[in-house]
Amino acid sequence: MPYTEIDISAISSRHPVWAFNAYWTQQARATGVPCRQQINPAEIAGILSWLLVLEAISQRTGTEYRYRLAGTGCTELFGVDYTGKTLGENLTPEGAEIRRLEFSRVLVTYRPIFSITHLPIKKREFITVHRGVFPVSSSGAEVDQIFVVIAPTATECISRSTLAA
Numbered sequence: 005m006p007y008t009e010i011d012i013s014a015i016s017s018r019h020p021v022w023a024f025n026a027y028w029t030q031q032a033r034a035t036g037v038p039c040r041q042q043i044n045p046a047e048i049a050g051i052l053s054w055l056l057v058l059e060a061i062s063q064r065t066g067t068e069y070r071y072r073l074a075g076t077g078c079t080e081l082f083g084v085d086y087t088g089k090t091l092g093e094n095l096t097p098e099g100a101e102i103r104r105l106e107f108s109r110v111l112v113t114y115r116p117i118f119s120i121t122h123l124p125i126k127k128r129e130f131i132t133v134h135r136g137v138f139p140v141s142s143s144g145a146e147v148d149q150i151f152v153v154i155a156p157t158a159t160e161c162i163s164r165s166t167l168a169a
Contacts, residue, residue, distance in 0.1 A: 014118075051153060096124045110137050
């Protein structure tokens, strides 16, 4: 299945992407984009294993993205721990380019993007996942972090009670 952007309504309300979107939306109400300090890991415990946190690093040649955190579910899903790596390592060139375009758009629009796709990782292309890409600000001044929630389409949150408002 090629990368396809979808509306959040196409994702089950029990899926980690849907659950994180509900949380992100609640945190973003005041400012439009939540500050990193507003995101409390204890409140999203059922999602943490499916979370990737990337930082946007401005360079002369453009923006690069470095993984600050890769949840255990992501590490198992990908077969590699991305923590400390840069975007593009262990991805197909097409997959890396799609991610760069998607991340750039999130940095500019301040809006999440939802998609369904096969994993862009060699020997794991048969796994279909839902993805949510969310802008976050570490300083409150600009979007400089991206939170990605990615999990196989049939995945459900471990505990919905931790996500209640």
